[in-house]
Amino acid sequence: MADVVQLGMEIVEDDESEVRVLCESRKNVADIVLLAMEIVEDDESDDEFDAELEAAFALAACKLLRADRNRVSGYFQNVTSRYFDFEFKKLFRLSRETCDLVCERFSRSSSYPKAVSGRRQISAEETILIALSYIGNRSSMNSVADRFDVTESSVVLCLRRVLDFLMDISDEVIAWPDDAELARSKTRFLSKSGGKGPRNTVGCTDGSHVEIAKPEDSTASYISRKKWPSIILQGICNDQNKFLDVFIEFPGSAHDARVLKESPFFAEATSKCGDDCILGDSAYPLLPWLSTPYRDNGSSFTSWKKKFNKYHSQQRVAIENTFGLVKQRFRRLYLIDVKSILQCCKIVMGACVLHNLCNAERDFMAELADNPHIDDVGNNDEDIGITSPAFSES
Known part of the structure; x- marks a missing residue:
């Protein structure tokens, strides 16, 4: 028994290079601890000796665990x-x-x-x-x-x-397209709905929640409708899942319409869109440059309105797919566990920039092609009175 205790104490006193020889994996640590517990539970063992043995092996295990977590050289x-x-x-x-x-x-x-x-x-x-x-x-x-x-x-x-x-x-990578590209985008959007529905669509917009660690200040304003803290990524994309505009940092409780109104794009939308429009869901107001689906008000909801909503949805799904692609490629966006809200926003913006760079290089993830959907878009509930430093690129 004394020899076993001495071995434990020697392990504690050894430097980390020697410890790695004695313990090449965490399995060895588990074996040593198990052996110690078996000896401690032996009815014939002395209580004082048990205490010394348990302490020796606990210290040895801690040392071995620390030594086993080594860096990968080269x-x-x-x-x-x-x-x-x-x-x-x-x-x-x-x-x-x-x-x-x-x-x-x-x-x-x-x-x-x-x-x-x-x-x-x-x-x-x-x-x-x-x-x-x-x-x-x-x-x-x-x-x-x-x-x-x-x-x-x-x-x-x-x-x-x-x-x-x-x-x-x-600013270079996430930018509003020129007239020629807008014209091509309108044609491609229309083809998504079989040549029917909105005929002058140049983009789609929505908001997506990015889960973050619980902030220290103004915690309630960051709690989304799903009851976890988040910031809202508002995006506008084209038919090829490229971001045309990104606006970040509003807390998760904010309403989509509120976020859009406070974004820099809102003030520039008329000049950028001209006679064209972007599509949004029912959370947004109907504006000259923003097309939303008809509201179902019961008996007066005619069949042609239902068809329009169907075609509208077939085009608008591009923004949901875009959010899905960027989140599944850059998985940190499922949960950003840093304390700084500004740092969270930079990580989201960085992921969006990288997404557009990949899009420009036709660098797609094969495993994402058939499953780009994301289910945390939008916030249609009423928001509370909040203010937030906005963070955008367009």
Whole structure:
């Protein structure tokens, strides 16, 4: 027995390199703890000895668990380049070609420091991959840091630099199209409804809830109709699921019509749309540039109104599909667990910019093609009196 206790104490005192030899996996830790508990439960054992043994093995297990959570040495340098293209895209949510394009632009931007004295410089490519690992998946910053063999603070810094870069190019990437593209878009929208229904549609709009961690201030205003905290992503898209305008940061309790009215696009809509229109659901008001479905008021709801609503819906579904595509590609948008509302908004905006870059490069996710639907769009309930710093690109 004394030898076993001594072994436990030696494990506690060993450095981490020696601990890894003694314990190569968490399974070994479980075995050691199980052995300790069996000895402690032995009726013939001494109470004082049991206490010492239990303490020794508890300390040893803690040490082993800490040692077992080690970083992956050389992951970026030796592993990422060996991924097959489909593996790379599955992990980082962009194709290699699109990622190379983003890396090249990022390396020339003011967001990427050209030299840092006294420490290892994280390359532009590695910085982008670190940010994509966080935005594209639900991995914690801790696990991303372990994978890339960097500190958690380095992950935060890389994410901040990439988001700043994406914000800088957002005006270029998310922009209202020219007249020629608007004309082509009208034709394609009409084909979605079999040549019937609204004939001058150039876009669709709606709001989508992005779940966030519970904010410290004004908590009630962020609670959505689904009873969880969120911010609203208002988007306008074309027929090809490209964002034409994005407006973010209104709390989850806000009504869709309120968000639209407070957005920068509202003041510019008449000049941008001209004689054309965008489509919205019944949460929005009917305006010269905003077409909404007819309300079903019972016996006077005629068949031609029902048909119009059907064609209207066939065109308007593009915005729901767009939200579905961006959220399923960049899974962080299912829950952004950071405390800063501004940081949440930057992550959402960054995902929208990346979505448009992928769209422009025809970089689509095959597994999303048949299931782009998202079910958390819109907020038709009455909102409460709230104000919010708006965040938009158009």
